[in-house]
Amino acid sequence: MSEPRLNDPHAPLNRTWMQRDLNALWHPCTQMKDHEHYPLIPVRRGEGVWLEDMAGQHYLDAISSWWVNILGHANPRINAKLRTQMNKLEHVILSGFTHEPVIQLSERLGRITPEGLGHCFYGDNGSAAIEIALKMSLHYWRNIGRPEKRRFLTITNGYHGETVGALSVSDLGLYAAPYESLLFDVLKVPSPDCFGLPREQWDEHAARMFVHMEQAVAQHAHELAAVILEPLVQCAGGMRMYPPSYLTRLRALCDHHGVQLIVDEIAVGFGRTGTLFACEQAGIRPDYLCLSKALTGGYLPLSVVLTTDQIYDAFYDDYTTMKAFLHSHSYTGNALACATALATLDILEEDDVIAGNRHRAQRMAAAAETFRTHPHVGDVRQTGMIVAIEMVKDKASLTPFPFEERRGMRAYEVALAHGVLLRPLGNVLYWMPPYIISDDEIDHLAEVTALALEAATAS
Incomplete structure (x- = not known):
């Protein structure tokens, strides 16, 4: 894929829809005050592993929209x-x-x-x-x-x-x-x-x-x-x-x-x-x-x-x-x-999807391998098409970053700017993408994760 330009989640069209949303909705698993800072992304369409916001910017859905969308958005057969x-x-x-x-x-x-x-x-x-x-x-x-x-x-x-x-x-x-x-x-x-x-x-x-x-x-x-x-x-x-x-x-x-x-x-x-x-x-x-x-x-x-x-x-x-x-x-x-x-x-x-997933899992493993040597990564673990990268303050003792620092959310913001939905679980960044993700898209996910990881763990 071509080199993506940086996304602006606060683009005017997005901001208009975000404000209408905040006037009317209460979102799940959310401290609503966070949206004074973190952007709320209004999505107008999805296709395959990609979501498109109101400003026409694209995001790779690395978490299958809370682990549900395994075969891609707008799947024609479904x-x-x-x-x-x-x-x-x-x-x-x-x-x-x-x-x-x-x-x-x-x-x-x-x-x-x-x-x-x-x-x-x-x-x-x-x-x-x-x-x-x-x-x-x-x-x-x-x-x-x-x-x-x-x-x-x-x-x-x-x-x-x-x-x-x-x-x-x-x-x-x-x-x-x-x-x-x-x-x-x-x-x-x-x-x-x-x-x-x-x-x-x-x-x-x-x-x-x-x-x-x-x-x-x-x-x-x-x-x-x-x-x-x-x-x-x-x-x-x-x-x-x-x-x-x-x-x-x-x-x-x-x-x-x-x-x-x-x-x-x-x-x-x-x-x-x-x-x-x-x-x-x-x-x-x-x-x-x-x-x-x-x-x-x-x-x-x-x-x-x-x-x-x-x-x-x-x-x-x-x-x-x-x-x-x-x-x-x-x-x-x-x-x-x-x-x-x-x-x-x-x-x-x-489509014998399970067999295809074994290849995709191997590709994900190879792409994530480089994170093992990062000075603030305490663990890289994988089961099938789930990869988790756990950020720690001290690698030797596996001491976690204080939750108040919200390192995962730092990574989330950087990933959004680079066109990837990488929603953290505390200090854990994870990949749980749709099963149709391509090798190139896995590589792109890894590249953006590396950028997000560096930004999140910088002092």
């Missing part, structure tokens, strides 16, 4: 499927009624997920999927006469969403602290994340950390409904990573003690980690598999919880027994969303 469905049926109540796209999607998910997950329960977003899984697990134990099994166990630094149940089983105080009085008590053990360790030591470290999980499950099995965690990558927790061997051990441990396992693949499902689902790499089948984000290719909100016949059967009884699972959402199984999900699965299969 567009075509969506237009066809719009002319047939947009939505119908899914209680007492059904429709073709939701049946086809459910059948297909049952075929491609780990064997034994045969029933789909739909929600609108990732947090809703977690709420469904938590309630379903609790209700399952009640239905089979074990109401004392009502607690949940998770690992530290995890994140599962913003609703009350999802926030309760998360462990990021930044999000949860103001609502502590609303949250229920959850058991937590140290995360097996391998920050700062070479890859060859990951399995050994995870095995040492698993001792904490063994002790907690053994001690609390009588009251535990389920263990819940994100497999392989703790995304919102700074893209901290751990090996599949931890999950393999965990599945065996849960089986031994009669505890269910909820796997949250909302952020990593559908090819992000190198396999279609992260739990495949551990050779496990969870009791509940939570999916969302990439499910519709970034087009429409949709989530799903897949579970087993054994769990489904515990709710299947005469109405008067009051065992039915009465959770519901107005837009459950929306036909348009299901159609985009089917189109996404078509592309993943027909």
Whole structure:
């Protein structure tokens, strides 16, 4: 690509739309006062990995618009499927009624997920999927006469969403602290994340950390409904990573003690980690598999919880027994969303996207390798098409920069000026681009990241 000129996020056309926005909107995960300084980018169109603002400036979407847009913006094949469905049926109540796209999607998910997950329960977003899984697990134990099994166990630094149940089983105080009085008590053990360790030591470290999980499950099995965690990558927790061997051990441990396992693949499902689902790499089948984000290719909100016949059967009884699972959402199984999900699965299969991702992951690894020697980079880690570069104040001790310095936001500003959306997680810069990113675009991403890193870590 030609040498890009510097973007001006404050260009007059952008500034006009930004002011109209700030007069009317309250944005997610945002301290709104920040926009007195940081530009709010009004986007008028997207194509492939690129976004275009109102001033005609382009930005490489290095984070897949919060990890959802895996096949590129304005994907023509998803567009075509969506237009066809719009002319047939947009939505119908899914209680007492059904429709073709939701049946086809459910059948297909049952075929491609780990064997034994045969029933789909739909929600609108990732947090809703977690709420469904938590309630379903609790209700399952009640239905089979074990109401004392009502607690949940998770690992530290995890994140599962913003609703009350999802926030309760998360462990990021930044999000949860103001609502502590609303949250229920959850058991937590140290995360097996391998920050700062070479890859060859990951399995050994995870095995040492698993001792904490063994002790907690053994001690609390009588009251535990389920263990819940994100497999392989703790995304919102700074893209901290751990090996599949931890999950393999965990599945065996849960089986031994009669505890269910909820796997949250909302952020990593559908090819992000190198396999279609992260739990495949551990050779496990969870009791509940939570999916969302990439499910519709970034087009429409949709989530799903897949579970087993054994769990489904515990709710299947005469109405008067009051065992039915009465959770519901107005837009459950929306036909348009299901159609985009089917189109996404078509592309993943027909284009052998997962195989292509292995090449892209190798290219990303090579492009990120140079950051390892940077004096203020404490760790460069990768799982599939996720690369994280963690900035530190002191490389030898891995001492972090104080969060008040907002080094990540310094990098964000520089990257925007050079045409890249590189949204940080604290002091962590990460790449999580759409699967259609080209080699040249990966190289461009690396070049801009280098500039942003230098600016962010300068004293």
